[in-house]
Amino acid sequence: MKIVVGITGASGVVYGIRLLEVLSDIAETYLIISESAKKIIAIETEYELEEIYALASHVYDNSDLAAPLSSGSVQYDGAIIAPCSMKTLGGIASGISTTLITRAAEVCLKEGRKLVIIPREAPLSLIHLENMVKVKKAGAILLPASPAFYHLPKTVLDMVDFIVVKALDVFGVRVNTELIKRWGTE
Secondary structure (H helix, E strand, C coil): CEEEEEECCCCCCHHHHHHHHHHCCCCEEEEEECHHHHHHHHHHCCCCHHHHHHHCCEEEECCCCCCHHHCCCCCCCEEEEEEECHHHHHHHHHCCCCCHHHHHHHHHHHHCCEEEEEECCCCCCHHHHHHHHHHHHHCCEECCCCCCCCCCCCCHHHHHHHHHHHHHHHCCCCCCCCCCCCCCCC
């Protein structure tokens, strides 16, 4: 399995970081971190960028539109943008690829690959909602960072893991069942 992981400058960068941790032993990952996300990582976490880069199989600069991920001829299974800022969502919805993250998303949509977008904004404006409808109609899967509580989460990480597992379910990636308790299981 080959998955692009885009981390953008919205609150909740821990979703992308945790996704990389879970995928590190089970998939080949292509990491792209926006400049805004780098600032948010420093504010919201204790991770150093080098630690996050080490979790990925490959790392690309978000400004490198000549990177292999920009071409539909390069084979990968899809992308997960976690979290997805409203700026990035707007770029994807408009088909404007000014960054490698938006270009990789565009490649997923045009090639019929899976694209999971984990938006992180509240409240949502009508523009946000319209952009979400546009990307959904284009084939993306929207997975808002809204964890369930039936699994009785005890920590923030438990809630983050719920969203990470839901994103990986889209790709058919089965992860350690200890990460979350699924509905109806004991």
